[in-house]
Amino acid sequence: MKLLIKHSIKIFMLSTFLLTAITAANAQTARLQFDNLKVIGDKARDVVEVNVDGNILKLAKRVLVKINDKDGNAKKVGEAIKDLEGIYVRVFRFENANEYDMADVDSIRSQLKNPGWEKLANVRSKKNNQKIDVYTMFSGDVMSGVAVVISEDKSIALVNVIGPIDIELLAELGGKLNIPDMDIIVGDGKKKEGN
């Protein structure tokens, strides 16, 4: 009897570990690899690179809780990114059209063909050679990732969101995301102007 209990505990622990590992693996797969974008970055006129994850994200979430704005947009954003694990953004702007190699962008698009990613929208327009791809990844019923790839003649924008996020709300709050209309006191009373 003792042996049976021991074995069942071991099996339970093993299965829990496996489940956690699978979930972690799923979460990992939602992350796109932007390593090969360095070539594009060298050619671009403007490069925007934003990585928000780990401790930075935790800090930012803490700030959002502190903000008590009139319209409650900060609260909404805070709610929308409550379980967010990371956001990775790359934007490249070029001086002239077709200054970059489309193969580099396609390598990112090819990552979205991996199992788990589901196509949400796909637009191809001859105007400015615009290509828009929006993909989502779900683990069960919960969204675990979003990927947006927009390429045009003179610009490329890549967004990779890890973790559940309310896309509709985020799109709605687009114009209001300069929420920090507030006085920010940094450190010991040193006042900085609100954005």
Added chain:
Amino acid sequence: MKEDYLWDKAGSDPEIEKLENTLIVLRQKDTTPPELPEKSFVITKTEAPQKRWFSLFPMRTAAIACVALVVVSFSIFQYLRIENTNLAQKTSETPSKKNPVSVKNPTERKQQVEDENLITSQVISTKEPKITQRAVKLKRRASARFRHRKAFARNFKPRNLAKKPKAIKLTLEEKEAYDQLMKALAITSSQLQIARDKIRGTEEKSVLNITRR
């Protein structure tokens, strides 16, 4: 002691001479006359004089203030004068207009004069309460206005101040993190909006194409 010796050294005075001989060692040996002070003086520049109290209140400001005071007092005076004339006009518009009745008979005329006197006395007697009523009304109105202004001043909150959000104390790291997140979210949302608008646009176009067919 002879005083002549003291005056012009005439004769001799052994006592004075003894004193002279004793003090001769202290006599000034230099026979050149002493230097007189210079006729031209060099005036050294001293520090700027300390500001007086009226220098803090420049004459120009004072003049402007005086003019403003005069203008304000004149306008108040004018306002009061107009108010008084209005009041007087209103009171004179009472039914004291004389009816030109031709009186032929002196007794009747006397009677009429008496009646007129009676009427004017009545009018005068009725004028006073009207003026007081008017004054009371004005006073009430003024006090009400004053009260209203007082209440307004009490409840007044400037818009900008009311809108001004509460200051939040953040560490530098928190500020950086927040800015990063906002930047990322702003770009993400704008890209999502572009995608959404594009999709909606293509959907509308396709709907239009279908309806045209």
